[in-house]
Amino acid sequence: MAAIEIFSSPINYKYKSKICSLNFLAVLFFILLSLISPLFIISNTGGYSLKNHVLMEKPGVSFNYKYLLLANKDYNIDPVVCSTFKTYKDNEIKDDCILIKVREIDTNIDGKKDILKFEAHFYSDQAIKSLKLLLFFNFQLKQLFKTTVESIAYLTHTLNEEVQKVHFYGDLILQQKSLLSSEGLYESYNRSIEIADYSIDELLMQNFNRKFAAKITNKYVMEEAGYTNDNVIIIQAELAYRDHLIYYQPSVWEELKWIWIQYLSCFLVLAYIAKHVLIFLFSNRYLNCYIVTPWKNK
Amino acid sequence: MFLIKFIFIFLYLISNDFISHIKSVYAKKVEETFTCVNETECVYILEETSSTTVENIYNTTNSIISSSTYPTQTPKFQLVPTTQVPHKIRFSNEARNQSVYKIDSDICECDLTVSSCDINCCCDKNCNSFHLTVFSYCESHQPELFDKRYCYNRNFIQRNNTPFILEKLANNLFCILYDNLPPTYDINYEVDIKTAEDLREVINSNRPTWKWTDQIYIPEYNTSSPYQDGDVMWIIYNNYIQPFEILQSGFTALCSFKKTLKYLRNWKDQCLQTELIDTNKFLFPMAFNNFTIIPSPHLLNETYILVSDQVCPKNVCLTLTNYYCKNYWKTCSNNTLLGSCSNGKCYNIVTGVKYLIIHNGSMGINHVDVYFNIGNVSQHFYQQFEIIYEWVELDKEKSFSLSGNPGYIMGKPLIIGTLKVNKSNNIETKYINFNRTSSFLTLPIATKSGECNKIDRYTLAFGEDIKLKCSIFLHTNNFGTASCIELQNLTMHFLMQDTLFNVTQTDQYNIYVAKSGNFSSNDSTDWAQILLDRIPQNVIVGQFVNGRLYCSGLITSIHLNILYSALSKPETLNNHIIVGVGITFSAESNISWSKCLYENCSDILKVDVISYVTFHDISKPSKYYFAGGPNLDITLPYDFFYPFLSSSTCVKLNNFLISIVWGMILHNLFY
Numbered sequence: 001m002a003a004i005e006i007f008s009s010p011i012n013y014k015y016k017s018k019i020c021s022l023n024f025l026a027v028l029f030f031i032l033l034s035l036i037s038p039l040f041i042i043s044n045t046g047g048y049s050l051k052n053h054v055l056m057e058k059p060g061v062s063f064n065y066k067y068l069l070l071a072n073k074d075y076n077i078d079p080v081v082c083s084t085f086k087t088y089k090d091n092e093i094k095d096d097c098i099l100i101k102v103r104e105i106d107t108n109i110d111g112k113k114d115i116l117k118f119e120a121h122f123y124s125d126q127a128i129k130s131l132k133l134l135l136f137f138n139f140q141l142k143q144l145f146k147t148t149v150e151s152i153a154y155l156t157h158t159l160n161e162e163v164q165k166v167h168f169y170g171d172l173i174l175q176q177k178s179l180l181s182s183e184g185l186y187e188s189y190n191r192s193i194e195i196a197d198y199s200i201d202e203l204l205m206q207n208f209n210r211k212f213a214a215k216i217t218n219k220y221v222m223e224e225a226g227y228t229n230d231n232v233i234i235i236q237a238e239l240a241y242r243d244h245l246i247y248y249q250p251s252v253w254e255e256l257k258w259i260w261i262q263y264l265s266c267f268l269v270l271a272y273i274a275k276h277v278l279i280f281l282f283s284n285r286y287l288n289c290y291i292v293t294p295w296k297n298k
Numbered sequence: 299m300f301l302i303k304f305i306f307i308f309l310y311l312i313s314n315d316f317i318s319h320i321k322s323v324y325a326k327k328v329e330e331t332f333t334c335v336n337e338t339e340c341v342y343i344l345e346e347t348s349s350t351t352v353e354n355i356y357n358t359t360n361s362i363i364s365s366s367t368y369p370t371q372t373p374k375f376q377l378v379p380t381t382q383v384p385h386k387i388r389f390s391n392e393a394r395n396q397s398v399y400k401i402d403s404d405i406c407e408c409d410l411t412v413s414s415c416d417i418n419c420c421c422d423k424n425c426n427s428f429h430l431t432v433f434s435y436c437e438s439h440q441p442e443l444f445d446k447r448y449c450y451n452r453n454f455i456q457r458n459n460t461p462f463i464l465e466k467l468a469n470n471l472f473c474i475l476y477d478n479l480p481p482t483y484d485i486n487y488e489v490d491i492k493t494a495e496d497l498r499e500v501i502n503s504n505r506p507t508w509k510w511t512d513q514i515y516i517p518e519y520n521t522s523s524p525y526q527d528g529d530v531m532w533i534i535y536n537n538y539i540q541p542f543e544i545l546q547s548g549f550t551a552l553c554s555f556k557k558t559l560k561y562l563r564n565w566k567d568q569c570l571q572t573e574l575i576d577t578n579k580f581l582f583p584m585a586f587n588n589f590t591i592i593p594s595p596h597l598l599n600e601t602y603i604l605v606s607d608q609v610c611p612k613n614v615c616l617t618l619t620n621y622y623c624k625n626y627w628k629t630c631s632n633n634t635l636l637g638s639c640s641n642g643k644c645y646n647i648v649t650g651v652k653y654l655i656i657h658n659g660s661m662g663i664n665h666v667d668v669y670f671n672i673g674n675v676s677q678h679f680y681q682q683f684e685i686i687y688e689w690v691e692l693d694k695e696k697s698f699s700l701s702g703n704p705g706y707i708m709g710k711p712l713i714i715g716t717l718k719v720n721k722s723n724n725i726e727t728k729y730i731n732f733n734r735t736s737s738f739l740t741l742p743i744a745t746k747s748g749e750c751n752k753i754d755r756y757t758l759a760f761g762e763d764i765k766l767k768c769s770i771f772l773h774t775n776n777f778g779t780a781s782c783i784e785l786q787n788l789t790m791h792f793l794m795q796d797t798l799f800n801v802t803q804t805d806q807y808n809i810y811v812a813k814s815g816n817f818s819s820n821d822s823t824d825w826a827q828i829l830l831d832r833i834p835q836n837v838i839v840g841q842f843v844n845g846r847l848y849c850s851g852l853i854t855s856i857h858l859n860i861l862y863s864a865l866s867k868p869e870t871l872n873n874h875i876i877v878g879v880g881i882t883f884s885a886e887s888n889i890s891w892s893k894c895l896y897e898n899c900s901d902i903l904k905v906d907v908i909s910y911v912t913f914h915d916i917s918k919p920s921k922y923y924f925a926g927g928p929n930l931d932i933t934l935p936y937d938f939f940y941p942f943l944s945s946s947t948c949v950k951l952n953n954f955l956i957s958i959v960w961g962m963i964l965h966n967l968f969y
Contacts, residue, residue, distance in 0.1 A: 084765070095906075097765075098743060098744035098748070098766065098767055099743060099765070099767075100765040100766075101764050102763040102764070109864075111918075123746045164551060164570075165551075224547075224550065225550040225551060226547075226550055226552055226570040228677060228679055230679065230680075230746065
């Protein structure tokens with residue numbers, strides 16, 4: 001019966017030499033080369049670390065049941081003010097709205113609210129000329145770090161005709177000013193904003209300077225021209241809550257997750273080449289040293 | 299030499315039977331069909347497709363009729379007064395629209411009126427086949443939710459997007475493609491255009507291009523068929539047949555557009571009237587009642603021919619019954635007041651019009667009432683319009699509108715009832731008394747001056763979180779504790795509507811809210827008691843301190859918390875049930891007013907009454923729960939591993955181990 005090769009295993013030669021020899025230096029050179037050169041390759045092709053990372057998250061948005069609506073008429077007449085706040089600059093706010101409707105709708109039934117409908121009804125002796133609406137929201141972020149941010153969505157609109165009804169439509173987004181570190185926010189924004197502590201300018205400026213600020217984009221305004229003071233003026237706002245892109249600096253462990261793969265993939269190739277170069281040099285006697293064969297020892 | 303290529307377009311596997319029904323493989327047809335494994339659910343889809351084809355045929359014939367020449371002028375019908383014989387309107391049992399048919403289902407979400415037929419609600423049990431003849435479509439019967447594990451929206455059958463023409467020869471498993479076909483199968487790209495028809499064929503109809511916009515659709519008086527839901531209503535004005543038109547707002551609030559009334563379509567709108575002069579005919583009732591209404595279109599055609607200057611007889615054309623009302627429809631009479639305008643001021647003009655049309659389905663209109671709201675106006679004003687349709691057989695005693703069926707629909711009012719206890723033969727029976735006049739939960743709303751409206755109240759809508767604010771003014775000459783108590787009683791009267799009378803403990807409060815929009819029983823389990831946090835106590839003290847009037851211990855606002863959850867059945871996603879209702883009274887507060895400055899003047903005590911309403915959704919997001927897989931019980935024969943394991947005890951033990959391993963492997967493979 002003919003014999004066939006069913007298995008093979010290599011022979012391990014041991015090359016022995018003194019420390020102070022050319023052989024040793026050559027081996028050391030190739031080992032160091034295979035260890036260090038991946039670092040050079042990777043750092044020249046964009047570096048190891050991820051500079052930043054993007055995460056898409058749908059924050060849990062909830063309306064705080066706090067609002068301030070200012071409907072200006074003429075500069076010499078007090079505006080129509082509607083608010084849930086009691087005082088402003090230590091003076092009592094007289095709420096002029098007769099009806100406020102708020103409805104948060106979960107359109108896709110996933111447990112998170114998707115749309116806010118806000119409606120204010122009030123009477124006015126004169127036609128209104130401009131509108132300012134401040135709506136207070138809580139944004140709850142969970143995926144990267146857990147935090148609750150209270151922020152103000154600010155709608156402003158100047159009316160160039162006498163109107164009875166104004167509709168606002170817009171997307172509510174959370175605007176991020178700068179890159180976050182993955183440890184989270186140093187500033188805590190979950191302190192409830194009260195209008196009594198600041199003037200409206202200060203309030204808006206503070207909201208503006210935050211790392212996270214609510215913003216209304218893609219705003220549409222539809223006004224129904226025509227006005228009589230016998231009928232109620234209706235302001236409707238419909239805001240869609242949109243997903244939020246968080247830009248952040250990854251943490252050390254998240255960086256390491258990517259670094260070791262990059263290093264290893266370069267190192268394995270170089271180590272393989274270095275090994276075969278050394279085998280070639282030793283086996284062809286370019287480098288002379290004492291060879292221990294496995295069968296001679298026995 | 300013939301060269302035949304076999305191309306496996308697809309393997310039918312599951313849907314082989316399904317495909318055999320389709321005679322030829324059209325790409326579009328295949329796209330539209332659904333595939334599903336569960337056969338019972340397939341039936342529904344097949345029915346759907348068959349009904350749409352019928353409808354298509356209907357539509358095409360209809361379009362041919364309507365595309366005939368448009369009338370350049372409305373036809374002049376002059377009418378003969380024949381003998382006053384009441385004309386019977388024939389009623390054909392055939393519905394004009396084939397897609398309208400009676401639907402039997404346990405849940406009927408569009409049935410929102412008790413003991414009356416809801417228009418276009420095909421599952422309403424109050425609608426019979428006669429009622430159905432007037433329907434133009436069936437209101438969206440919620441599509442059944444299919445189990446995604448068995449039914450697929452995606453096409454498993456691929457369409458042919460190769461450059462070759464596919465031909466199916468028989469009910470084969472494979473599709474055979476010839477690429478050595480005779481040249482007749484080649485597409486000729488050289489187009490020879492000789493006639494206008496050729497041109498039209500070649501022009502790519504899918505490409506968006508200019509549309510003909512100059513042709514306005516003019517409704518045509520169709521004498522052949524009776525009125526159906528959505529048809530244009532016709533009147534005879536100056537012996538001309540015209541569509542029934544009233545005013546509506548256009549791009550602005552101005553009354554610049556016309557609204558053509560559609561049969562059985564309720565409508566409500568307002569628009570701004572700015573021209574307060576005598577020549578504006580819409581300020582006077584003549585514009586809204588100086589015509590007769592055609593009760594059914596085919597009546598006029600059959601009995602009358604053209605003869606000059608005659609009025610349509612009463613038995614054919616309906617005259618309107620006029621009611622002139624004042625104070626927002628409150629006091630009405632048949633007597634008209636002459637209206638006039640001068641210098642931008644108008645007296646006794648129409649500020650609102652309400653048509654109440656009593657109909658009998660496809661048999662036409664029986665009776666029309668028109669209510670005018672008459673008022674004096676000195677500036678621009680909003681004119682109100684409302685059209686209401688009612689069945690002639692409507693039993694107003696029995697019928698009332700529901701807030702949803704079976705649960706509540708968002709935006710519908712909350713239904714309340716009062717708990718009554720009936721004691722007879724020492725047996726106490728509790729039941730809920732539903733009062734039709736005060737059937738909805740209401741809260742006080744302000745008038746223009748900011749004062750709480752004594753007559754009208756705001757009807758709470760389901761799902762709306764609201765804040766209502768109004769003021770109460772109390773004039774007093776002799777301020778004291780008594781006036782503070784009076785103020786408190788007035789506040790409570792506005793907020794709670796005297797329901798707290800004789801209530802000393804919170805569980806005695808007898809106002810209940812219906813848990814579902816379709817309440818049918820008096821049983822108190824179907825109703826949720828409004829839970830009060832406490833009973834407001836009269837510990838009010840009035841004081842006069844330091845030039846100011848003080849009332850302490852006043853309760854001025856309430857907070858209504860309503861818990862609701864979505865109905866558990868998947869087919870009623872739009873419906874919700876109320877789980878609980880609670881009222882929290884605000885803390886007792888001290889309010890002060892400045893004393894009036896003069897002698898013998900009356901102090902005005904003003905209190906802001908605020909009511910808050912919050913709806914809390916306590917239903918959980920819907921999730922699928924999969925049932926666990928069946929247990930696998932696999933045993934191997936005792937000599938399965940015979941040559942390897944010979945010892946009998948070893949086999950037993952190892953068999954046991956191996957069967958566990960096998961079981962785990964199989965379990966991992968299949969689940």
